[in-house]
Amino acid sequence: MSLLRVERMSKEFGGVHAVEGLDFAIEPGAVFSIIGPNGAGKTTLINLLTGVYKPSAGRILFAGRDLTGRAPYEFAAAGMARTFQNLQVFFNMTALENVMVGRHLHERCSLAAAMLRFPSLARAERACREYAVGLMEFVGLGEHVGARADSLSYGALKRLEIARALAAEPKLLLLDEPAAGLNQTETQGIDALVTQLAARGVTVVLVEHNMRLVMGVSHEILVLDYGKKLAQGDAATVGNDPRVIEAYLGAGVA
Amino acid sequence: MTAQFAQYLVTGLTVGAVYALVALGFSIIYNASQVINFAQGEFVMVGGMCSVWLVDQGVPLPAAVVLAVAAAALLGLALEKFAVEPARGAPVVTLVIITIGASILLRGLATLVWDKKIHALKPFSGEAPLQVGGAVVLPQSLWVLGVTLAVVLLLSWFFGRTLLGKALLATSHNRLAAQLVGISVRNVMLLSFSLSAALGAVAGILVAPITFTSWDVGVMLGLKGFAAAILGGLGSGAGAVLGGMVLGIAESMSAGYVSSAYKDAIAFVILLAVLVFAPDGLLGRRVAERV
Amino acid sequence: MSRTAPGFAQPAAHRIRGPAALALCIALLPLAFANNYYYEVAVLVGLNAITCVGLNLLVGYAGQISLGHAGFFGLGAYGSAILTARYGWPPLGALVAVTPGVAALAYLIGRPILRLKGHYLAMATLGMGVIISIVIATEDRWTGGPDGMSVPPLSVFGFTLQGERAWYWVVGGCLLLAVWLALNLIESPVGRALRALHGSEVGAEVAGIDSARAKLMVFVVSAVYASAAGSLAAHYSGFITPSKVTFFHSIELVTMVVFGGMASVFGAVAGAAVLTMLPQFLTLFKEYETVVFGAVMMGTMIFMPRGLVPSLATLFADRGPSKVPP
Ligand SMILES: Nc1ncnc2c1ncn2[C@@H]1O[C@H](COP(=O)(O)OP(=O)(O)O)[C@@H](O)[C@H]1O
Ligand SMILES: [Mg+2]
Numbered sequence A: 001m002s003l004l005r006v007e008r009m010s011k012e013f014g015g016v017h018a019v020e021g022l023d024f025a026i027e028p029g030a031v032f033s034i035i036g037p038n039g040a041g042k043t044t045l046i047n048l049l050t051g052v053y054k055p056s057a058g059r060i061l062f063a064g065r066d067l068t069g070r071a072p073y074e075f076a077a078a079g080m081a082r083t084f085q086n087l088q089v090f091f092n093m094t095a096l097e098n099v100m101v102g103r104h105l106h107e108r109c110s111l112a113a114a115m116l117r118f119p120s121l122a123r124a125e126r127a128c129r130e131y132a133v134g135l136m137e138f139v140g141l142g143e144h145v146g147a148r149a150d151s152l153s154y155g156a157l158k159r160l161e162i163a164r165a166l167a168a169e170p171k172l173l174l175l176d177e178p179a180a181g182l183n184q185t186e187t188q189g190i191d192a193l194v195t196q197l198a199a200r201g202v203t204v205v206l207v208e209h210n211m212r213l214v215m216g217v218s219h220e221i222l223v224l225d226y227g228k229k230l231a232q233g234d235a236a237t238v239g240n241d242p243r244v245i246e247a248y249l250g251a252g253v254a
Numbered sequence B: 001m002t003a004q005f006a007q008y009l010v011t012g013l014t015v016g017a018v019y020a021l022v023a024l025g026f027s028i029i030y031n032a033s034q035v036i037n038f039a040q041g042e043f044v045m046v047g048g049m050c051s052v053w054l055v056d057q058g059v060p061l062p063a064a065v066v067l068a069v070a071a072a073a074l075l076g077l078a079l080e081k082f083a084v085e086p087a088r089g090a091p092v093v094t095l096v097i098i099t100i101g102a103s104i105l106l107r108g109l110a111t112l113v114w115d116k117k118i119h120a121l122k123p124f125s126g127e128a129p130l131q132v133g134g135a136v137v138l139p140q141s142l143w144v145l146g147v148t149l150a151v152v153l154l155l156s157w158f159f160g161r162t163l164l165g166k167a168l169l170a171t172s173h174n175r176l177a178a179q180l181v182g183i184s185v186r187n188v189m190l191l192s193f194s195l196s197a198a199l200g201a202v203a204g205i206l207v208a209p210i211t212f213t214s215w216d217v218g219v220m221l222g223l224k225g226f227a228a229a230i231l232g233g234l235g236s237g238a239g240a241v242l243g244g245m246v247l248g249i250a251e252s253m254s255a256g257y258v259s260s261a262y263k264d265a266i267a268f269v270i271l272l273a274v275l276v277f278a279p280d281g282l283l284g285r286r287v288a289e290r291v
Numbered sequence C: 001m002s003r004t005a006p007g008f009a010q011p012a013a014h015r016i017r018g019p020a021a022l023a024l025c026i027a028l029l030p031l032a033f034a035n036n037y038y039y040e041v042a043v044l045v046g047l048n049a050i051t052c053v054g055l056n057l058l059v060g061y062a063g064q065i066s067l068g069h070a071g072f073f074g075l076g077a078y079g080s081a082i083l084t085a086r087y088g089w090p091p092l093g094a095l096v097a098v099t100p101g102v103a104a105l106a107y108l109i110g111r112p113i114l115r116l117k118g119h120y121l122a123m124a125t126l127g128m129g130v131i132i133s134i135v136i137a138t139e140d141r142w143t144g145g146p147d148g149m150s151v152p153p154l155s156v157f158g159f160t161l162q163g164e165r166a167w168y169w170v171v172g173g174c175l176l177l178a179v180w181l182a183l184n185l186i187e188s189p190v191g192r193a194l195r196a197l198h199g200s201e202v203g204a205e206v207a208g209i210d211s212a213r214a215k216l217m218v219f220v221v222s223a224v225y226a227s228a229a230g231s232l233a234a235h236y237s238g239f240i241t242p243s244k245v246t247f248f249h250s251i252e253l254v255t256m257v258v259f260g261g262m263a264s265v266f267g268a269v270a271g272a273a274v275l276t277m278l279p280q281f282l283t284l285f286k287e288y289e290t291v292v293f294g295a296v297m298m299g300t301m302i303f304m305p306r307g308l309v310p311s312l313a314t315l316f317a318d319r320g321p322s323k324v325p326p
Helices: A042-049 A072-078 A095-102 A111-116 A119-138 A154-167 A184-199 A211-217 A235-240 A242-250 B002-033 B040-056 B061-087 B092-113 B139-161 B163-173 B175-180 B185-211 B217-232 B237-258 B263-277 C010-032 C036-061 C069-086 C091-113 C118-138 C164-186 C189-199 C201-206 C211-237 C247-260 C265-303 C308-319
Strands: A004-013 A016-026 A031-035 A057-062 A080-082 A172-176 A203-207 A220-225 A228-233 B130-132 B135-137
Touching (some): A004 A042, A016 A042, A016 A220, A016 A228, A031 A042, A042 A172, A042 A203, A072 A080, A080 A154, A080 C201, A095 A154, A111 A119, A111 C164, A111 C189, A119 A154, A154 A172, A154 A184, A184 A203, A220 A235, A228 A235, A235 A242, B002 B040, B002 B135, B002 B163, B002 B217, B040 B061, B040 B185, B061 B185, B061 C265, B092 B217, B092 C247, B092 C265, B135 B139, B139 B163, B139 B185, B139 B237, B163 B175, B163 B185, B185 B217, B217 B237, B217 B263, B217 C118, B263 C118, C010 C036, C010 C164, C010 C265, C036 C164, C036 C211, C036 C247, C069 C118, C091 C211, C118 C247, C164 C189, C164 C211, C164 C265, C189 C201, C247 C265, C247 C308, C265 C308
Parallel strands (some): A031 A203, A031 A220, A080 A172
Antiparallel strands (some): A220 A228
């Protein structure tokens, strides 16, 4: 059974059809990439898939449940985690705390337990902290564990968001342009990280402009143009599709 | 029954017009700076107290009105220049607290410069009431409504037709873009504060013959003006006017038909109810948050 | 563990060091008290500080404004007053009954209101506070109206608390408890969720935080702080009037929080202390009192926009010896 299924989904912003009539399914363990020129509706689609935007029409089924119209936290509880093209870091907290927030769904903590600091809570906090430190090391932020989030470089913040998303141990991880705005070395680092995640068998939805990476890691690629599906299939199918080639050359993105 | 209703309506419209003027002041400053200026009510007080004092000194009423409005506008300018501008970049709550400090300071100054007594301004054109459709209308009410109408028309001309007004609006929509096309955000801020202050003063002068004035009238009028601005939709000019009128009428109707002790409470209950169903006020624009 | 970064082990130490310092302050302060008047002011500071510590959880940490918290203070005060004076309840029983009552009311009011954002939330909470204060001032059969009502002293199991000195220690203990609970909350998963939704509400939501529920919860907690402080204040002064329930007092409370420093528990205590004591000092200025008060408020916020405690902390961190090296 597919992990995620989208049926006839559309999103309109005051007359602009950002996403129009999309149908697709994502299989567990797959890397599903979404490509398309700027303004094609990739970010809007990610926002729809994670409940941040409510669709104007259509349905989303995830892990066998209809989540259409639910709040983002319910999507998260069902097993989704994501990063943002425009960062949504908690700049009022430390880097480590950012990742610890990612553990939220795995921490059961009542108000009374929190305010009275039950011993069980202290133990859980220690475990949470260690898990978060481990993830920060995994994404290459080991030396920033004690830093305030607002002291991190842009590249480090991009990694921090990935660590925060991973902390939820999601069934589906959605990455919206994880390498956008980074220099070449940083981009290579992120690409390596994505490859590593894919190899681990994490189900990933990836929005990315680096075609070499996309063609290398994706099991399935969805090509968007003006909010509509232009093509869908594996790397070979999509790479040889004349409409895709035309759209990309036409849009001036090689 | 209908005469009574008409009476409450006239009272409500008069009070509502005053709220509308104060609310317009809130919205203009909000558009320029995202700040709620809690000293807005003090401009109302300054307008009223200053004109009363000038008339007592023997200044003819028209001159006193002009001077009082000018004094308030200068105070608005000073508030922006010496309190808001130096704190540029501070969190919005900090700016709000600064304006609260300013309102305390201004109230204190008013008791020093003037006194703690209640004063009345003579009505502009006599006290002989008029009969309109069964309701008794004070000539001063007509002054309030007429001047408010004139001010609203003048403002819509200013914001809709003049370059300066458009610059002000542009800044409220997108500060950075406005700066890029050469609008001086500093001047926009200064202008907004003095314009709001002048509007407040006009309101204060207009009601001074009806509800009297004193060093602390600004508190309640400021609060109601804020409520009206929110009710209509913060930043919307038409919303401010509508909000003021709705609030004024709601108050006067509840005082008349329900209980005068609870008139303010009922007005606020209506406000809360509206916000629950229209979280951005009656005419406020909802900006879809981009993520 | 081999890896210890700065700030890593800090929270635990911080949680103990802060309250310890505060406890020491409370214990030593009376040495400087010349007469009962000092105790009286200190009790007022303590009661305001309890309210502000709670309010700061809402305003400073979760980033949600309230301009109506004097309403909850008033409900606590009048709730205790009415139950004890009119119905003869024991004060402790009244406190135990009133606090959850106010919590329930805060829950019911907060549910629709907390969906509002920014200035709209400010207005809605302000409206709520005004409504509460009007009800209290009008329903004179219960509350004595604008003239106020007298309240029996706080007595627990036959022992009656009397005099400023005794109250000083009780309020000091309560403040310490309030601070300890708040610090625990902030450093817990619940507190992290609150701070996260202040940092980025979408970011928090996609991490699985039900932001509406979290806001409502902290609103109720802050209302409970205010209500409890109100109950204590009523028994302490023995007579209450609607003046402490007004819109002014709500504004005063938020001002204390912002003045002392948002998102700083000790900032809230410091803000309450300074702004409660300032008017006492300013009586020196006679008729210039209000003017000076307004000027001090403006000046502080202009030159320390983040508030007293955070601004001073940064100042000392920059000047003093650098923090613990990694
Ligand atoms: N919140 C929003 N409000 C209005 N228009 C939006 C919003 N979000 C996206 N859009 C519009 O939807 C279209 C697709 O944008 P987006 O999804 O960001 O594209 P991409 O991520 O592929 O570059 C664009 O025309 C954009 O202007
Ligand atoms: Mg995008």
